[in-house]
Amino acid sequence: MAGKNPWGTGGDGSSGSGDGDAPKGDKGSGDKGNGPRNPWLPPGSGGGDGRRGPNIEDIFKNRGPEGPRRKGGGGGGGPNFRFPQRPGGKSWFPVAVVGIIALGLLATSVHLIGPQQQAVVKTLGNYTRTLDSGLKFSAPFPIETVDVEDVQGVRAVRIPGNNNQVKLILTGDQNLVDLSYIVRWNIKDLADYKFRVVDPVETVNEAAEAAMRAAVAEKQLDETFSGQGRAAIEQDVRERMQRTLDSYQAGIRVLGVEIEKADPPGQVVDAFRDVQVAEQNADAARNQAQGYAQQVLAQAQGEAEAFDKVYEQYRLAPEVTRQRLYYETMERVLSKTDKTIVEATGVTPYLPLPEIRRRAQQTEGPATTVTAPGGQ
Amino acid sequence: MQRLWEDHRYSIIAAGLALVALMLSAYVVPEEEQVVIVRTGEPVGTINTPNGQMGAGLHWRWPFVDKVVRIEKRLLDLEMNDEEVLSNDQQRLLVNAYARFRITNPVRMVERAGSTEGVRTALEPILNSVLRQELGRRTFQAMLTAERGSALQNVRANLDRQARQYGAEVVDVQITRTDLPEAPLQSAFTRMESDRQREARTIRAQGGRDARIIRAEADAEAARIYAESFGKDASFYDFYRAMQSYDATFAAENGDAASSIILSPDNEYLQQFRGRR
Numbered sequence: 001m002a003g004k005n006p007w008g009t010g011g012d013g014s015s016g017s018g019d020g021d022a023p024k025g026d027k028g029s030g031d032k033g034n035g036p037r038n039p040w041l042p043p044g045s046g047g048g049d050g051r052r053g054p055n056i057e058d059i060f061k062n063r064g065p066e067g068p069r070r071k072g073g074g075g076g077g078g079p080n081f082r083f084p085q086r087p088g089g090k091s092w093f094p095v096a097v098v099g100i101i102a103l104g105l106l107a108t109s110v111h112l113i114g115p116q117q118q119a120v121v122k123t124l125g126n127y128t129r130t131l132d133s134g135l136k137f138s139a140p141f142p143i144e145t146v147d148v149e150d151v152q153g154v155r156a157v158r159i160p161g162n163n164n165q166v167k168l169i170l171t172g173d174q175n176l177v178d179l180s181y182i183v184r185w186n187i188k189d190l191a192d193y194k195f196r197v198v199d200p201v202e203t204v205n206e207a208a209e210a211a212m213r214a215a216v217a218e219k220q221l222d223e224t225f226s227g228q229g230r231a232a233i234e235q236d237v238r239e240r241m242q243r244t245l246d247s248y249q250a251g252i253r254v255l256g257v258e259i260e261k262a263d264p265p266g267q268v269v270d271a272f273r274d275v276q277v278a279e280q281n282a283d284a285a286r287n288q289a290q291g292y293a294q295q296v297l298a299q300a301q302g303e304a305e306a307f308d309k310v311y312e313q314y315r316l317a318p319e320v321t322r323q324r325l326y327y328e329t330m331e332r333v334l335s336k337t338d339k340t341i342v343e344a345t346g347v348t349p350y351l352p353l354p355e356i357r358r359r360a361q362q363t364e365g366p367a368t369t370v371t372a373p374g375g376q
Numbered sequence: 377m378q379r380l381w382e383d384h385r386y387s388i389i390a391a392g393l394a395l396v397a398l399m400l401s402a403y404v405v406p407e408e409e410q411v412v413i414v415r416t417g418e419p420v421g422t423i424n425t426p427n428g429q430m431g432a433g434l435h436w437r438w439p440f441v442d443k444v445v446r447i448e449k450r451l452l453d454l455e456m457n458d459e460e461v462l463s464n465d466q467q468r469l470l471v472n473a474y475a476r477f478r479i480t481n482p483v484r485m486v487e488r489a490g491s492t493e494g495v496r497t498a499l500e501p502i503l504n505s506v507l508r509q510e511l512g513r514r515t516f517q518a519m520l521t522a523e524r525g526s527a528l529q530n531v532r533a534n535l536d537r538q539a540r541q542y543g544a545e546v547v548d549v550q551i552t553r554t555d556l557p558e559a560p561l562q563s564a565f566t567r568m569e570s571d572r573q574r575e576a577r578t579i580r581a582q583g584g585r586d587a588r589i590i591r592a593e594a595d596a597e598a599a600r601i602y603a604e605s606f607g608k609d610a611s612f613y614d615f616y617r618a619m620q621s622y623d624a625t626f627a628a629e630n631g632d633a634a635s636s637i638i639l640s641p642d643n644e645y646l647q648q649f650r651g652r653r
Contacts (some may be wrong), residue, residue: 013631076545085585096553122406122407122432123433124404124433124434125404125405125406125407125432125433125602126405126406126407126431126432126433127407127432168555170520170554172517172520172521172557174516174517174520174564175564175567175568175571176556176561176564176565194408195407195408195449195450196450196451197450197451198448198450198451198452198453199453202453203451203453203476205549206453206474206552207550209552209553210474210550210551210552213551213552213553213554214551216480217520217521218521218556220517221568226503244548244550246477247547247548248451248547248548249451249541250451264568265564265565265568267569268565268568268569268572271568271569271570271572271573274572274573274576275572275575275576275579277576278575278577278579278583279579280581281579281580281583282579282580282583282586283582283583284583285580285583285584285586285587285604286583286586286590287585287588288587288589289588289589289590289591289594290590290592292590292594293590293591293593293594293597294594296591296594296595296597296598297594297597297598297601299598300597300598300599300601300602301601303602303605304601304602304604304605304606305605307605307606307613307616308605310616311608311609311616314609318612320396320616322612325616325619326615326617326619326644326645327645329619329622330622330645332623333622333623333626333637334626334637334645337626337637338637339637339638339639352427
């Protein structure tokens with residue numbers, strides 16, 4: 001095969017110019033001082049760390065029978081390999097090259113943008129337009145670059161992150177609370193998101209941190225534990241963050257802030273638990289008292305009711321009822337006790353008290369001795 | 377191929393040279409960057425600066441004469457290290473803040489700071505000291521709360537004044553950290569603990585108090601019920617209650633005769649027993 005590859009990058013005989021030199025390593029884009037630059041790289045990106053464009057040469061090198069060369073040139077891939085001949089005696093080679101270039105251009109000029117996505121188009125570096133979802137076309141690669149980004153998709157960041165370091169936040173009453181929360185956001189304006197702020201993700205995190213501390217510093221400790229207080233903090237943080245990010249023109253929409261947990265710091269959690277226990281204790285004491293109250297009142301009502309009923313009867317026939325009650329009671333009492341009747345006139349009664357005691361001790365009941373005075 | 381070279385040697389060489397010239401003199405300014413053209417050490421023009429004439433895109437320069445200095449156009453952040461700030465009521469607080477700035481005057485920036493990193497290096501100590509002054513004028517409570525707004529406004533304005541010398545504009549300053557240093561932290565924990573212990577004691581005491589009140593109210597109410605009922609006829613109540621009391625006292629529940637009663641024949645119960653007198 002004769003002639004130089006017009007697209008060559010100089011100094012690399014990949015088009016098989018016949019001297020069978022050992023293949024060189026991958027040509028980086030920062031291949032300065034080595035003849036003309038690779039035109040498929042954006043000019044001016046002098047550094048070797050820029051994004052490498054699709055290097056046609058490399059693609060070509062790894063294709064077909066010319067394939068990646070091995071030492072010793074296995075198979076038909078020797079240095080003197082020739083392209084199959086077209087009818088008319090011309091080489092297929094230029095056709096192949098043109099085809100590959102065309103494919104590459106096509107690939108970089110047709111974009112299928114998903115339903116949640118948008119893309120920003122830079123024409124020679126200059127932002128020109130934003131593409132919505134669908135099948136879109138642009139000028140091919142070196143002229144227009146297209147950057148596709150998920151804009152609808154919700155990104156969630158958890159703060160504090162995965163480092164197990166507990167972050168305590170100071171409240172307005174100079175107490176500390178152990179908070180973790182989630183911030184959900186997505187992209188409001190892709191062009192702003194891309195071209196206004198250096199590191200949007202980090203910006204969101206820092207804005208969240210600052211907003212949360214400011215919001216909690218205006219609340220009392222107990223408010224951070226209550227559901228209502230939490231909701232207020234979440235709302236407050238969301239608004240503050242949105243304000244901050246809008247002032248940076250970051251193109252970010254804060255969808256929501258959710259406090260995952262708000263706990264007292266670990267060192268003092270026992271004291272907080274004891275408050276809960278104390279509340280339960282107090283409730284228990286109150287409940288017991290309520291129980292006692294119910295009992296006492298029920299008893300009083302019962303007794304009063306009983307008395308009322310008897311009294312009603314008594315009022316109908318006072319004398320008889322009184323007598324009846326007296327005798328009934330005496331019957332009940334005296335039938336169950338030892339009775340001694342003393343005819344008092346001229347007799348000195350002997351009271352066998354020791355014996356009574358003894359008997360009482362055997363039965364271990366209360367011993368009672370009553371000397372009734374002479375009645376009436 | 378050979379023929380192509382033979383026939384078009386000069387045009388190919390010319391095209392090659394043109395390509396090289398293009399490489400050397402054309403450059404692309406992306407949307408994210410602004411550019412200062414330095415010609416023999418002197419800045420001669422800017423591209424894609426805020427309020428500038430020329431936007432991003434493809435631009436030309438004189439090869440070898442013009443140097444292209446690229447500068448970030450987007451918002452940059454300036455972080456500081458944790459600082460211990462003393463409030464005017466002598467309390468310590470660990471503070472950290474960030475500032476967000478952008479380069480608005482790249483020519484001045486290139487002349488005075490050289491790079492964005494240079495701007496950062498220049499501004500960081502200023503941010504530190506301005507924040508310290510501003511917060512140190514406030515009480516600890518004010519450091520924490522509502523006054524933050526005005527404090528940060530002042531810090532931002534101060535820092536912005538300084539930053540303009542380096543061609544930068546400070547958009548915002550935010551405090552990202554306000555923590556207690558170790559010793560005050562421990563005493564804060566102790567205080568929180570004792571606060572809660574006090575609260576627990578109070579709650580328990582209140583529970584006891586409430587229980588006493590509930591009991592007493594019940595007793596009073598019971599007494600009222602009794603009085604209302606029994607007060608209708610005090611002497612009958614006396615009799616009625618006495619009967620109940622005898623039942624309770626003398627009627628041994630377990631059936632064994634535990635009490636001995638000695639009755640005088642004059643006892644009213646025996647009145648009929650002795651026959652009519």
